[in-house]
Amino acid sequence: MPRSPVGREIDRVDGRLKVTGAAEYSGDYRAPERAADLAHAHLVTSTIARGTITRIDTAAALASPGVLRVYAAPEPIERLALYGVTGQAAGFTEPYIPLQTAAVRFYGQAIAMVVAETPEQARDAAALVTATYAAQPPRTSIADEPHVPAGPTISGSPSSLDILAPGVESIDAALAASDVVVEAEFHQNVQHHVGMEPHAVLAVWEEPDRVTIYAGAQIPAAYALGMAQRLGLLPQNVRLITKYVGGGFGARVVLWSDTPLAAAAARELGRPVRLVLTREQMFTLTGHRSHLTQTVRLGASRRGVLNAVSHRSIAERPSTMSFTMTPAHSTSDALYRTPNLHVDAQLAVLDIPGSRAMRGPNEAPGSFALETAMDELAIATGVDPVELRLRNHATTHPVSGLPWSSKHLEECYRVGAERFGWSARSSRPRSRVDGQWLYGTGMATAIYPAARRTGFAVRVQLRNDDTAVVSTGTSDLGTGATTMVAISGADALGIPLARVTPEIGDTYLPPGAPAVGSSGTHATVPLVVDAARNVIAELKRLAVTRDGSPWQGAAAEDLRYERGILHGGGRSMTFGRLLTAIGSRGVDMESSPGGDPIPGVIHHSFGAHFCEVRVNRFTGETRVTRFTTVADVGRVINAKAARSQLVGGVIFGIGHALLEENHLELRTGRLANSTLADYLVPVNADVPDIDVVMLDEPDPRLTGPLGDGSEDVGTRSLGARGLGEIGTVGSAAAIGNAVFNATGVRLRDVPITPDKLIEHL
């Protein structure tokens, strides 16, 4: 009898293909039928941040060996035939048509494209293209440029809001009336997603009005829709294949300029075109996390009970693609109980490359500020940091007043503190020294919304060889989504994992959940459950109606499906044998519509981080030595992939706290650290063993009814909330708090680097 794979340590179904290099990522895909025809494109980028292109000299590039075309601004290039994007897809498409005007909006914008027979010829010819500009001084300072209100958050709530207790006039009054006040300002520079796989696209036109695109995309449907509009095609005539993706983190949410350009060139040339961005180009052409300033003020009683929380921020609004950065969202407006709350997010319009959500888009920076301030409050009140958080534990959501669908945060603190040995800690800063190293510990809370998204579908097919195919057009960014689809299919059908083939990453499949907002799993699993239910019902219907079936003429209600076998009237048969008997190769059904969020509750995932660092007392390097994370993320579908996600999230936090920043040159608008030598991400040596615990408490109130609601899929939906981002939320603060405990130095500007620390050591 097969054991359900749910919750076990399951290897990725595509693991072997990936580690052996057999998995074909977008840039590897060879388009076998048209391989001989394949042409290669390379982009040329601007070297000013604001102004107009006066002239582009393409003569040398055109004369270069193997060059087929050079497309260059400033003249609108009609033969590229690119159009505007409106409506639903516009929010996920870079809002200007590339190479169609002389305007330069940021340093590193695409201003020309060379297409040649080989990638090297294209790259070398691109280096011969020269541009002259009429430059204007760029707007680069979030401090100095005018501020505008950010507008609604991603979940649609206001980014600026006040909740005041009866009789309290303002947040300032609430703060003034508090016994203890902590006020702190935080800065962080531009950060980047830095997926391992460079952005790559292959465009293959099958017919003059029909194209297949191979590219990494987090929201395949929106990507394909945006492409259709950019290219002036019917939506159904763009097929996007996004089977293997080497990291998204938000950078592949948007249809940037590279994919439309490659597809337009392929159309004009009548040949397949591949375009691979260089690592340097990825820093300016595929988004970043906005740099920002945050101010947090906490007012509390002497016992540390919060009376007022104020969280304000100023971030970028790039003049092109802009992510609305609202760092108090789902952090200060959700985490703790407080009678008085003020959050506010402002943006400054800058001539800087487009920004995009990056893993824990608001929550990672927001929690760094809030959770650092909470640590400062713990110091100011003398209350232990864990105890302080327990004293301010919220049982209902502070803004909406709604209860949570499921919340086990207190348990996260308890389990984490015990595993980590928190009680052995000295709260006195700089009290543990071992040779050259100062040791310290810190902790922080993690929270991430689990907003359920609907409108997607899954198809389950039962085949006459007793295997099943589970299909949905979601994408697997490397998270293990493909494996999650297989696991939930095997569980829902009660058959061994090896007999389930997952099929994802293709917009010709039923529309899949976007791989964003840690929502892929919790949006997909209930649909798999429902599609399995539907296909089993269909199987029963065939069993009682079709010739060749032993049950022909019986009542479907009298049949029972269990673990791949139909039972009834004293007979049993696997679905494969039944299908064979009735002469069918397979039967498939899609999931039903519905599954809307359950009203009256709010969904978040929670966690607690505990960390130990050592800081060199001479030279100020911070090294993370221990890390424990306890996560309350609902049911765990695949323990192995889930742990990887949480570990990866914490590593993002290490980068955030200690390493990652791209310096914007205020004078030129150039992002100065746009190489992997100058933009530091953690390497293995920076990462200790990370101890991850998942409480594995299924969320009982995650999904509303699907279809006719005749069966409660809600409770059968496994209660998995998703966990791609929560490891990143709060982990940087835990590290910063540990640095304070080790050294007595409080740094509110990340990354925490030796140059900043030594001043105080």
Place this chain on the structure above:
Amino acid sequence: MRPYTFAQPRSVREALRGAGPDTAFLAGGTTLVDLMKLEVVTPERVVDINRLPLDGITLDHKGLHIGALERMSDVAADRRVRENYPMVAQALELSASAQLRNMASIGGNLLQRTRCGYFRDVSTPCNKREPGSGCSALEGINRGHAVLGTSDDCIASHPSDLAVPLVALSTVVHLASARGTRSVPLDTFYTLPGATPEVENVLRPNELITGITVPRSPWAAHSLYVKVRDRQSYEFALTSAAVALGMRGRTITSARVAAGGVGTRPWRLTAVERALTGRPATAATFEAAVVRAADGAQPREHNAFKPALLRRTLVRALTELQESR
């Protein structure tokens, strides 16, 4: 990358014969090929020197001799190097990554180019890459740049870790050209940028490094290299220190000290050496000796921390070395 012709000579004579003004010697290629891809250097002719007989590590009464084509990883793993010149092995092991060290040669290491981001981005002005175009780093992001030996035309720091202990140990570089062979102390091999930052050393056009000799010394075996950086591995130094001490009892009889990450070339600190010599090896001595280590430093907007970090790095290295006795 621009087109070039390629040769693979088997002897030094042959290698030098065809060399012209736009020739580049290719060793491990970990600097050269990078810079060719970025079009920072655009040689017309590339001469692969890997078949030349410039290998070998020997230790004799004069010192340690290392052929220019010895790989960083092989030198770092050599028992004689590890025992007699620990800070040389340490500097190598703290450089780059294992894969790079397997490719990169000792000659190439000494001739690697600065990691200044403007030097490597051909769209920005840079006097070193394009004399007279200006120095973008002066007003740009200069956290990694030098504070010692700088000029108004260039503040690029010298990137090599290996060169730091080698300079401390009075290493000699052996050179060969069509005009014959010569040997130059590494300390004077490197030149200051002044008004000609494109010139980095006294190597003549088409002159080869054939090898180096690290003199024998009583203190080299008691030595240590400390490298300070943001990331624990795979990053160039913010600051680094190579220290070697000769001891009699608790007294320092001789000292060799050099610093990396702070200078436009590897920076020997003879004043610190003098201040240590003849004193007891105590924290007070170390603190006092480094007080003036960064004298003459010219910090800029983002690297103002370097003088203090240099002093701290030196004290840490001296303390660690002393404690390891």
